[in-house]
Amino acid sequence: MHRTPHRRSLRITAIATLALAVAALTGCSSAGSASDGKTFTILQYEDKTTAQGQGWQLALQIFKKKHPDVDVKFQTTxxxxxxxxxxxxxxxxxxxxxxxxxxxxxxxxxxxxxxxLQDLDDQVTKYGWDDKITGSMQSFAKYDEQGKAGSGKWYGIPNVGEYVTFYYNKDKFKQAGITAEPTTMAEFVTDMQKLKGAGTTPISSSAAVNQGFNQMWIWYSLVSAAADRKHIDDFMFLKGKVDFSKDPWKTGTEEFQDWIDKGYVGKDLGGLNYEQATVNFLSGKTGMLIWNNGVFSRIKDQSTFGWGSFTLPGASMSMGSSGHLWGVPAKAGNKELAYDWINTTLSKRVQDKIGELGGLPLAGDTDAISDPVTKAYTQRFDEVVADDTLSFYPDYPVPGFLDFIQNNMSAMSNGNETADEYLTKLQQFYDDGKKTVNQG
Structure with a gap:
C-alpha cells in the first residue's frame, strides 16, 4: 500500500498519464484540429470495465460504423x-x-x-438533450458567465446519474448476527458495533490525499443525513451564508469523528486509495463499502459472497449527482462530429446497455432491465431523483476544494485533526473560495 509520503509519486503518475495523451494528440496528424473530419479525438477517463465504460465501447462501434471515413482516436487518461x-x-x-x-x-x-469550452445551447435544442437530462440532472450541465453552476448556458452533457450507497457482505452480516438491512441510523450504528465485535471492520474506507475518496464520502453522507434542500443548495450553488459551526455540518462532522475513533472505518487510512478500499471489500476483509454505481457491475461480477446495497438509513439527503460531463473544447476542429458522438452516447442502444449493467443511464428504460438486482438498484436511484434528495458531491463549490478536503480527511483519519479544527479550516477555505468564484 502507498503511504501518505508517496503522494507526490502518485500525482506524478497521474500527470504522466495525461502527458502521454497530450503527446498523442500532438503526434496525430491534425488530431483535434482537422477541418476535414478525417481524424476525431475523444479524451475520457472512465475505466472500460465499468457500466459506463462498456456503454461507451458500444457507442464507439456505432460511431465508427456511421463514420467509416473517420480515424477515431479513443484516448484514456x-x-x-x-x-x-x-x-x-x-x-x-x-x-x-x-x-x-x-x-x-x-x-x-x-x-x-x-x-x-463551447456552449451547447443550440445542440441541446437540436438533439432534444434537455428531454433526456431533466430536473437536478441539469444542475451541473449549466454555468453562468462567472462559472457558477445551476444556471446559464449548457456546457456539459451527462449521460448517467450517480448515487452513493453502502454495499454490504451478507455473509459478514449473518456472522455478526445481523438479520436484516438497517432502516434507521440507530440500527446502522448498532450493526457496525456488531460487525466490529465479530472481528470485521464495518466499512471499507480510504483517506490517501490522492484518490482516497471514501472518507470524504462518509463524512459528507453524514452531513447530508441531517441536511435539507436549502442547506445543500446554499452550500453547493453559493446561494447564501454557510455556517460550518452549526448543523448539519457540526453534527455530521462530529459523528464522522466518532466513527473514526470507534474504528468503524478501519485504521491506517492515509495510505489507502479508493481502489484498495474496493479490493478490501471484495476480498471479504470488511463488512461494507461506500461507493457509487461506478463499482456496481464489478461487485456483481467479482464478489464471491452474497451482497446487497442500501442508502444511509434515515438520511434526509443522499450523496449523488449527474455523472461527469461530455464537453466540446472551444478550439476543437470537429465540433459537428463531437455533437454526434455525444448524441450517440445518449442513444437508446447505448443507454439501455449501461442500464443493464447498473450504470444508471439518464435516457435508459428502467423497466427494460432484466436482472432483478440491477433493476432494484436503478429504481432506488429513480426514487431519490424524483424526491429531489440528492446532495451532490462536496468538492464542487469552490476551486481547490477536492485537494483541501482530502488533505483534511487524511488528517482527521490519522488522529491529527479534530472535528472542530477541520470545521474552522473549512469555513476559511470555503469563504475565500466563494469570493474567488464571485469575482469571476
Missing part, C-alpha cells in the same frame, strides 16, 4: 490527471474534439468562465 491539467490540454493549439470533464464550480466552472 486519469480523472486526477485531466482535472489538474485541463487548462493546459484545452488551451493548446491541438486539442481533443470532445472531452470528459468534472462537474462543479471548482472544475467545470473554471473551464467555462475562461472560454475553454
Amino acid at each position: 486519469s480523472f486526477d490527471g485531466f482535472r489538474k491539467n485541463a487548462k493546459l490540454v484545452l488551451g493548446g493549439n491541438k486539442v481533443p474534439d470532445v472531452v470528459e470533464f468534472n462537474k462543479g464550480n471548482a472544475d467545470g466552472g473554471q473551464l467555462t468562465s475562461q472560454g475553454l
Whole structure:
C-alpha cells in the first residue's frame, strides 16, 4: 500500500498519464484540429470495465460504423490527471474534439468562465438533450458567465446519474448476527458495533490525499443525513451564508469523528486509495463499502459472497449527482462530429446497455432491465431523483476544494485533526473560495 509520503509519486503518475495523451494528440496528424473530419479525438477517463465504460465501447462501434471515413482516436487518461491539467490540454493549439470533464464550480466552472469550452445551447435544442437530462440532472450541465453552476448556458452533457450507497457482505452480516438491512441510523450504528465485535471492520474506507475518496464520502453522507434542500443548495450553488459551526455540518462532522475513533472505518487510512478500499471489500476483509454505481457491475461480477446495497438509513439527503460531463473544447476542429458522438452516447442502444449493467443511464428504460438486482438498484436511484434528495458531491463549490478536503480527511483519519479544527479550516477555505468564484 502507498503511504501518505508517496503522494507526490502518485500525482506524478497521474500527470504522466495525461502527458502521454497530450503527446498523442500532438503526434496525430491534425488530431483535434482537422477541418476535414478525417481524424476525431475523444479524451475520457472512465475505466472500460465499468457500466459506463462498456456503454461507451458500444457507442464507439456505432460511431465508427456511421463514420467509416473517420480515424477515431479513443484516448484514456486519469480523472486526477485531466482535472489538474485541463487548462493546459484545452488551451493548446491541438486539442481533443470532445472531452470528459468534472462537474462543479471548482472544475467545470473554471473551464467555462475562461472560454475553454463551447456552449451547447443550440445542440441541446437540436438533439432534444434537455428531454433526456431533466430536473437536478441539469444542475451541473449549466454555468453562468462567472462559472457558477445551476444556471446559464449548457456546457456539459451527462449521460448517467450517480448515487452513493453502502454495499454490504451478507455473509459478514449473518456472522455478526445481523438479520436484516438497517432502516434507521440507530440500527446502522448498532450493526457496525456488531460487525466490529465479530472481528470485521464495518466499512471499507480510504483517506490517501490522492484518490482516497471514501472518507470524504462518509463524512459528507453524514452531513447530508441531517441536511435539507436549502442547506445543500446554499452550500453547493453559493446561494447564501454557510455556517460550518452549526448543523448539519457540526453534527455530521462530529459523528464522522466518532466513527473514526470507534474504528468503524478501519485504521491506517492515509495510505489507502479508493481502489484498495474496493479490493478490501471484495476480498471479504470488511463488512461494507461506500461507493457509487461506478463499482456496481464489478461487485456483481467479482464478489464471491452474497451482497446487497442500501442508502444511509434515515438520511434526509443522499450523496449523488449527474455523472461527469461530455464537453466540446472551444478550439476543437470537429465540433459537428463531437455533437454526434455525444448524441450517440445518449442513444437508446447505448443507454439501455449501461442500464443493464447498473450504470444508471439518464435516457435508459428502467423497466427494460432484466436482472432483478440491477433493476432494484436503478429504481432506488429513480426514487431519490424524483424526491429531489440528492446532495451532490462536496468538492464542487469552490476551486481547490477536492485537494483541501482530502488533505483534511487524511488528517482527521490519522488522529491529527479534530472535528472542530477541520470545521474552522473549512469555513476559511470555503469563504475565500466563494469570493474567488464571485469575482469571476
